Amino acid sequence: MAEVLGNIVLVGETGAGKSSIINMIAGTRVAQISNIALAGTRVFESQSYILPVHGRDYRFFETSSLNVGDWGTMERTEAIANLYNLITRLDGGISLLIFCMRGSSITDVVAQNWTLFHDIVCGGEVPTLLVVTGLENEEIMNKVWWDNRGTFEDQGICPDDAACITTIRGRRVRENCHTFDEHYEESQRKIPNMILNRVRLRTRHVDKMNWFFTTTRSTFSFFGWTKTHNANVTREIATLIGLTRGEARRLAEELDVGGK
Ligand SMILES: Nc1nc2c(ncn2[C@@H]2O[C@H](COP(=O)(O)OP(=O)(O)OP(=O)(O)O)[C@@H](O)[C@H]2O)c(=O)[nH]1
Numbered sequence: 001m002a003e004v005l006g007n008i009v010l011v012g013e014t015g016a017g018k019s020s021i022i023n024m025i026a027g028t029r030v031a032q033i034s035n036i037a038l039a040g041t042r043v044f045e046s047q048s049y050i051l052p053v054h055g056r057d058y059r060f061f062e063t064s065s066l067n068v069g070d071w072g073t074m075e076r077t078e079a080i081a082n083l084y085n086l087i088t089r090l091d092g093g094i095s096l097l098i099f100c101m102r103g104s105s106i107t108d109v110v111a112q113n114w115t116l117f118h119d120i121v122c123g124g125e126v127p128t129l130l131v132v133t134g135l136e137n138e139e140i141m142n143k144v145w146w147d148n149r150g151t152f153e154d155q156g157i158c159p160d161d162a163a164c165i166t167t168i169r170g171r172r173v174r175e176n177c178h179t180f181d182e183h184y185e186e187s188q189r190k191i192p193n194m195i196l197n198r199v200r201l202r203t204r205h206v207d208k209m210n211w212f213f214t215t216t217r218s219t220f221s222f223f224g225w226t227k228t229h230n231a232n233v234t235r236e237i238a239t240l241i242g243l244t245r246g247e248a249r250r251l252a253e254e255l256d257v258g259g260k
């Protein structure tokens with residue numbers, strides 16, 4: 001089997017088009033397209049796929065992100081267990097973060113996901129590609145980035161590169177011809193090129209447990225999860241993911257709730 005050259009993590013709220021982008025890269029349906037109405041809260045849950053990009057294999061992680069209404073209602077034990085599963089599978093760290101959104105409007109959830117993944121999970125140190133989907137009706141898709149870049153930067157969203165695309169071909173007009181074929185094919189060419197331009201070739205060695213502990217601590221403070229509740233939650237998390245006593249103590253220390 002060919003060597004996997006790095007990990008590429010796709011994030012963005014449900015319906016942003018993460019699975020559709022993965023399928024476009026694969027050239028076939030490998031990821032399930034979601035029915036937004038059925039999507040539940042499963043932040044940090046991820047599915048991985050090994051796919052070639054111009055003949056070189058990368059491991060793609062489609063990672064569930066925050067959705068409208070998640071703030072304040074998120075089940076923290078489950079979220080942190082998902083984070084642990086994600087981090088422990090990310091051997092060699094993250095080589096590229098792909099931040100997906102549907103259309104260019106920066107809602108609260110978009111800004112929260114940027115902070116959570118770009119700043120907290122990736123520590124602000126991973127090359128990031130912004131992918132705006134849903135632009136099949138634009139005459140020039142890239143214009144959406146040129147017109148909105150300043151607004152993104154005002155919100156602290158400063159990707160290394162941006163791709164404005166569509167992942168759909170649209171209605172079939174006649175044999176082998178659909179309404180958005182041209183925009184679709186342009187998008188299909190654009191994504192692999194941008195990935196190879198931006199993906200980090202060598203990632204620094206990461207100690208996965210340290211990464212997990214610091215990300216968990218920052219995640220707790222990001223959500224404003226208070227100490228009072230955290231002692232129990234820490235024990236639940238440690239049991240659920242099977243931490244050793246020493247690791248459970250370290251988690252309790254990181255969250256400042258006192259260990260046993
Ligand atoms: N019009 C349009 N629809 C899109 C585009 N990209 C995705 N969709 C549609 O949006 C819906 C959700 O797309 P997915 O790719 O499953 O979104 P996702 O980000 O993987 O969502 P989750 O897995 O729930 O987090 C599907 O009905 C897609 O067909 C796009 O570029 N244009």
Ligand SMILES: [Mg+2]
Nearest residue numbers: 018019032034
């Ligand atoms: Mg999906």
